[in-house]
Amino acid sequence: MNKNTVKINDIFNIKSVATPKVVPNSDRVTYYVTRIDEEDNAYYTNLHQYSGNGNMQLTYSKERVSNLVHSPDGGLTLFIAKGDNDKPQVFILRERGGEREQLTNEKYGVSGATFCNGGSKVYYHVTVPVDEKDEEDKDMDNSKKRPEPVVVDRMKYKSDGRPGPFGSVEPAFRQIKMIRLDSREVTTVKSGEENFTLYETVRGGFVYATDKSDNPDFNFSQKLYIRLNGEDTEIIRPDGNIISVVKNKANTHLLITAMDRKYENATHVNLELYEMSSGKRVDLTGKLDKPVGDSVVQDVQQSTEGSPATWVNDEEFVFLLSDDGSVNLWKGNIDGAIEPLLEGRHNIFGMDANSDAVYMTISTPVSPSELYKFDLKSETLIQLTEINKEYIDKTELVDPEDISFESFDGTEVHGWFMKPANNDTGKTPMVVNIHGGPHTFYANTFFHEMQVFASLGYAVLYVNPRGSHSYSQEFVDAVRGDYGNGDYKDIMAAVDFILEKHDFIDEDNLFVTGGSYGGFMTNWIVGHTNRFKAAVTQRSISNWISFRGVSDIGYYFTDWQIKAGIDDLDTLWKHSPLKYVDDVETPLLILHSEYDFRCPIEQAEQLYTELKYREKETQFVRFKEADHNLSRTGAPHLRVARLEHMTNWFNKYLEQ
Missing domain, CATH: 2.120.10.30 (TolB, C-terminal domain)
Known part of the structure; x- marks a missing residue:
């Protein structure tokens, strides 16, 4: 049977199965199913439930x-x-x-x-x-209301993702x-x-x-x-952020998932055990040198909630651990013993448990998401839903090849390589896709955007350069203070590795894109090499000096990541792609959201202006009423438009 190739509009056919929750004292588990309605241009999330009799939908309203x-x-x-x-x-x-x-x-x-x-x-x-x-003012007809000034006394006064053009400045x-x-x-x-x-x-x-x-x-x-x-x-406990706290049924112990500040936002998330009677707190996972939970980059999983750790009974628990590009299931007990329970080429992005089983939502490179049951007695995995089965059966999906290689200094770097969907090994163009963060990671998970590129005849290369999670603490911390050096060399080493391994890749038709930190790196790449035929930078950073003052996280992010402030302009400018704009020869498409407060649109405006001033080949696309999360949770029609602009730009410069 001839299968369909992946299309940009497939986001309307792919559903997200997420957030399993066990119903106490029963054989039932509830979960979300989220779909994207093309006509309404909206996301709808409904409750579903699994029992021994199968699956049933509990809510039907067009709502989230x-x-x-x-x-x-x-x-x-x-x-x-x-x-x-x-x-x-x-x-x-x-x-x-x-x-x-x-x-x-x-x-x-x-x-x-x-x-x-x-x-x-x-x-x-x-x-x-x-x-x-007062209530009278709040109930007034909007047409009669007048804008009021907002007095700001703090630097933390706006936040990306909050509604409105000003990021909710009201304290x-x-x-x-x-x-x-x-x-x-x-x-x-x-x-x-x-x-x-x-x-x-x-x-x-x-x-x-x-x-x-x-x-x-x-x-x-x-x-x-x-x-x-x-x-x-x-x-x-040490200074830091709390992710979750979960008690056992006996109310004797707490599982605390938290991140301290030893390496600022590059610090691993660890799991701690707290005994309520004595106040004793034990770090359970620091010795693993891997982070608890996940910070996986993907574009189809919606409504993910819950804790990365939960109790099986009063003495035993299970938790999720990010490890070399996968998110796996581990178990432990109140004596401090921990060991892997289910490892594989997958991304477990939701989990709950009882004494008999662990219920998980799992994605793989060729499966967007489904609900599974891991039987604790037999240690067998059973698939419980087939929400995306029809889409998978009818669609030509590419299973990427895992790759590992040595970078310039001997550091091992891990990633994935996708052949084009038609598996044509004639001269093949390749897209290099760079994740944001930088402290997120690509994983063994479904990624619609990658599949779109492969369906259009491109090979796709995506790797986890230094700075990425799921590896060691040393590896994730290595990017701080070194933007544009080791991380850039890791990505270039990945390109060299693939060109040497696969002679069908056309080194004259290489393309590059990335968003957020990946947008920074795209800007950096086109200012430091002419290897790429065309590039697309998304929600990017071009100037660390201005970023420090305009981003919702700017003043501390530059301290933590660039390790410089306004009193060290030389360092901020040294790491700014805008400094190297004279050297840009690669046609660059700039995509940016109007309401992006994480990487404000002035970053794109500066880059575009200086490129146009120098008569470089560029174009600027602004997405109205969109924020930093456009590619993942943005308005569906804008997500479609974004992918159309990207693929059209690459196709425009592709030499057949």
Whole structure:
């Protein structure tokens, strides 16, 4: 049977299966299925459930649900969806059936909801503006409202991904509230000029964190507390960020997933065990020299939630570990023993467990995502869903070849190489695709964009240069202070390796692209070599001097990554691709989002202006109402347009 080639519009045919959650005291597990509706230009996420009788869909509305949590007895399921006031609110479904019930009606919406330990109450977050306007002003017709000035007193005043053209500059703080299920009485539990985050509920209280600091602009850590019977006790640990906290059913131990600041944002995430009675805390995974959880780069997995670690019973637990381009399943116990449980050429991006099995959503290079069950007794893996089976069966997908090679200094670098879908070994053009971060990583996972290039007759090369996660701490830290040197040489060594290994690759038809840090590297490459026929830079960085002052993370990111501030202009300029604009001879397409506050669009504007000023071959495409995450979660029609611009640019310069 002739199969279809991968098309750009296939994003409307690929579904994301994510976030398995075991229903307590049952044989059931719930999960999300997200689809992209082409006509509505929207993402829709619905609840599904698997039991011994098979799979069934629980919700059908055209909406996005999130924050799926089951009550301790399994009788209730809560989730967050848009409520009566068009803001996200908590809803509950009863196991015995009936319509969903809207539990909250918060003016600013809610986030992060969970049941208390006994299941009679629900805790949730609300984020409230510091200068809260009165109700009369809030209810005024929008046509009559006038813009108000916003007074800014902090450097952390905007954030990419928040709605609107200014990245939500209005100061606001996150509170913890609680609602009783019987009376619907609401109580504010934690509030103030600090951001509270509730991570877990325990018998007699809960575990939470706060970012309170005397110098909030330079505070990049949370302090973790456990509140029992109204008294707060700090869980003493190094400065850093908390990812998740999960208790065992006996309420004796906590699993804490966290990242300290030894290497700033390049630090590995580790798993810690905390004994509640003694306050003893043990690092379980630091000795592995691999990060817990994942920071995989992909473009089809939606609505991924949950903890990278969970309990199987009161003494044993399972967790996810990133290892050499895969995300694998490990197990451990309260004695500190850990060992691999399921390793393979895959990306486990969601996981929950009970005493019998671990339920996981898994992606591979040729499978977008499905739900699986790993039986703990037999240690066998069983596929439970076939959501994407029809698409896979009808589509010609390329399974990439794993590659490893030595870079310029003997460092081993790992990556993947895809032949074109038609498997033509005549003279073949090749696209080099560079990930962002830099502390993310390419993985053994499905990547629609790569498959599109392969379907158009391009070979595709994508590697994890130094700075990428899933390898050693030394490897991920090696890029800091060295942008454009070792990382650049790793990518060029990858190109040389493939050209030597595969003589059918046409070295006169090489192309390069990348986004964010990958956009920086694309800009750097075209300023340092003419090996590539054409290039596409996306959401990129061109000038570290201005980036420091305009990015939502600029002032500390340049400190951490370039290791220089405004008092060291020479270093910032040395690592800026804009410095080398005179040397650019490669036709460069510049793609950038209007509402990108991570890498603001002025970075693209500077690069475009200087290229045009020098009469270089370039073009600038601006994406309205899009932010830094365009390629992953942006408006579907803009995601399609982005890929069309990229492939058209490469095809334009391709010599047949």
